[in-house]
Amino acid sequence: MPDPRLAAAPPPEERRRALRSALATLVPGWQPLAQDVLGADARIDWVGRDGEGRCVIALVGRAGHDLALIAEGLAQRDWVAARVSDWAQLAPQAGLRPGADVVTVLLAPQFRPSAVAAARAAAGPALRLAVLRFIENGTGVAPLIEPVANPRDPAALDRWDSAGFRSGLSAADLDLTPEEHAELEDRNEI
Amino acid sequence: MPRDLDDVLHFFLPVADRSDGAAWVAEPPREQRAVALPILTIPVASRDVVRAAFAWNLTVELARLGARAALIAPGDASTAPLWPEPGRGPLGAEVVYAPVRDIAALGHAAFDAAVTGAADAPEGGVVVVCVPPEWLMRGGPVRPMLRWVLLLATPETADLREVYALAKLAYRRGSDPLVGVVIHGVRRLRDAERAFAHVAGVAARHIGRSPLSYGLLADDLHVYRAIASRRPIGLEHPQSRAARALRDVARMLWDDAQKMALA
Numbered sequence: 001m002p003d004p005r006l007a008a009a010p011p012p013e014e015r016r017r018a019l020r021s022a023l024a025t026l027v028p029g030w031q032p033l034a035q036d037v038l039g040a041d042a043r044i045d046w047v048g049r050d051g052e053g054r055c056v057i058a059l060v061g062r063a064g065h066d067l068a069l070i071a072e073g074l075a076q077r078d079w080v081a082a083r084v085s086d087w088a089q090l091a092p093q094a095g096l097r098p099g100a101d102v103v104t105v106l107l108a109p110q111f112r113p114s115a116v117a118a119a120r121a122a123a124g125p126a127l128r129l130a131v132l133r134f135i136e137n138g139t140g141v142a143p144l145i146e147p148v149a150n151p152r153d154p155a156a157l158d159r160w161d162s163a164g165f166r167s168g169l170s171a172a173d174l175d176l177t178p179e180e181h182a183e184l185e186d187r188n189e190i
Numbered sequence: 191m192p193r194d195l196d197d198v199l200h201f202f203l204p205v206a207d208r209s210d211g212a213a214w215v216a217e218p219p220r221e222q223r224a225v226a227l228p229i230l231t232i233p234v235a236s237r238d239v240v241r242a243a244f245a246w247n248l249t250v251e252l253a254r255l256g257a258r259a260a261l262i263a264p265g266d267a268s269t270a271p272l273w274p275e276p277g278r279g280p281l282g283a284e285v286v287y288a289p290v291r292d293i294a295a296l297g298h299a300a301f302d303a304a305v306t307g308a309a310d311a312p313e314g315g316v317v318v319v320c321v322p323p324e325w326l327m328r329g330g331p332v333r334p335m336l337r338w339v340l341l342l343a344t345p346e347t348a349d350l351r352e353v354y355a356l357a358k359l360a361y362r363r364g365s366d367p368l369v370g371v372v373i374h375g376v377r378r379l380r381d382a383e384r385a386f387a388h389v390a391g392v393a394a395r396h397i398g399r400s401p402l403s404y405g406l407l408a409d410d411l412h413v414y415r416a417i418a419s420r421r422p423i424g425l426e427h428p429q430s431r432a433a434r435a436l437r438d439v440a441r442m443l444w445d446d447a448q449k450m451a452l453a
Contacts, residue, residue, distance in 0.1 A: 167323035168235035174355035
């Protein structure tokens, strides 16, 4: 077997194909519905739904454009949220739940602390950030996805559907007291 | 991150040469051997390929150090294509997928492996059990699984929070457990030290006990290569930073396993 190595991001078409099933690692119950959707002045890589019928959009950003990706994700989320009810009526078999929050998944080769801070500060449902790399192993290019936690608040972690913790646990599972939670959050001690 | 002088003493003491292959240390009489190998519990979620890769690579490194090393995980290999194939692998490290659906059954499987391993391995060994964290949190207490726990975390706040919660659970439900933490995903030693100190400090204040540091693991390109190729880092890239860090952590684990066997 050839030595696998980190590969450059493949062309958009190939990248979307690779992400089609890989997004299931981030979104429980992921069902892809449409790819390369023209949204708010730009393309959305994937539109789908999660196991609870929420509309999910996934956007892939380029290295060094993580802050722009956050802004684009917010704009696309707003654009999609205004249309989910229409889509649910037009295509009831898609299983979209009208009125539910739009889940926004943003993938990039790297998220700088400023981008993570911007995502945490954004109003509305928490943005799900994940580092996306590709590995070439001789038979093709496979995506490696690692979620970036968004510990904006415990409620946001609950909405993350356990993807906020790599362990798969929810904030409620951890059963921390408010004091423990506050101390662990306090990064000034680190 | 050495914990005390014992952890680094071996660097300064002469090491006996065993290259002649002679059995210069008599095999301990069967009645003096431990009844069961120590069970090391590592919480690993089903989709957490990085922690899974570290658990398996640590098992291989334990085997390299002379331990009878087996890794037990629930399910079968077909559900997790990034896990290695079951059976004996590099350096004799064994991977077993136990067809179990709860922590009690996984505990039985681990204990069986520990007893069988102790009978067959006069040199001692370690049974590494990868447990879905939700089984630990939501399942009933299985004390053999909470005697020795290794928690892997990056310095991310979410990771530290879950590591703290799992340590708290082990201390509350276990019987005087040994809980260790390994920090990974850091570029500098200082980052790992500060992350560990943060968790240890909060634990000391709220639980009254602190986990031990088992050092740090390096996340570099070799780790991802090892995950993708299902080949151990220590064999593929023995001189890499990741491989050297794995060896250091495995050495500390093996030292503690031997102390447990003596105890």
